[in-house]
Amino acid sequence: MTLHRPISRAGGTKVKRALGVQAALEWAFRVEKAQLELPPPQNVSEEGFGFGLEYVLLQRAALGCKIDGGQHKIGGYTHEDAEVIAATVAGLPDSLGGKRMAIRVAELARAGLTPDWMPGAVPRCVPTIVKKNQHGTHAGTVVVAVERIRVRGAGSRATWKSVDILACPVTFSPYPQQIEAARRSYDDWWQALSWVREGLIAGGMLRDVEVTTAMPKPRPWNMG
Incomplete structure (x- = not known):
């Protein structure tokens, strides 16, 4: 899956490339090589609920000052939309795993992988x-x-x-606890992707990419 930077036009109207959130993440981290910039630790007196879209807006403002695009991709340009997607992932709240989940989401996207929920596993x-x-x-x-x-x-x-x-x-x-842990990990990842998808859609900050409502299968072990 490759997103070409030249965007086609119909009647002078820019046509965005529609991607599901998982495809958008893989494009940002795997194709565009966006880097995950995690927010600094909060003060002890503050409650740790993540930075949310406020942090993303700050990142967007910073990107607006960089006309030539992203600064991370060695020998090339990192698309602004990829930077915004990475900033959204970095803002995952603590209730969904915070920084640790953000790193996991980015690593899986960079590798083009879905968490292994141990399909067909029976003790x-x-x-x-x-x-x-x-x-x-x-x-x-x-x-x-x-x-x-x-x-x-x-x-x-x-x-x-x-x-x-x-x-x-x-x-x-495998141990029943191993299967349960693998599927709980998948479910946590799915919840994180849902939060990222909702944030990107509600934020309306992407210029060339449109994130659709498409999601990976929820709890695929319960299907069929």
């Missing part, structure tokens, strides 16, 4: 010890106890014999 009972021999692969065992049993010998005589009690240690893989 399975598997042995923790696996052995291989000429007959194939089989579960290993450990001695968990020793019992003495009476064994009838030759004639009428009986003897005592020690016998190992064996067990196969098992575990569940």
Whole structure:
């Protein structure tokens, strides 16, 4: 996915390129190489709810002084819209993960990835010890106890014999907690993208890009 900078015109009216928020993020961070400039730490007396669109407006004002465009892309120009998108991500509120989520959103967009929610993952009972021999692969065992049993010998005589009690240690893989954590992480990312999308649409600060209402699938593990 590449956004060409020359914008077509119809009847003299600028036609914006429509992108969903995930595509817009990937364009900004992956294609335009926009950098994430996080706001400085707030004073201890202030409540940490992020900077929101106020911070983005300040960033926009700063961009207005740079006629030649962005300053981050080495050997080239970073589109102003990409800078605004990056500034919006940087303003993610603490209630949605703040700076840590902003970094995660930017890194995933730069790599063109969606968080791994472990599709199709089901906890399975598997042995923790696996052995291989000429007959194939089989579960290993450990001695968990020793019992003495009476064994009838030759004639009428009986003897005592020690016998190992064996067990196969098992575990569940993947752990249910792993699956839950992966899907909770996806949901947090989705909520962050929703906030960024709403901010970009409501802010109306993009000149050549139009962010649509399109979103990645919410909780895809519940579908089908």
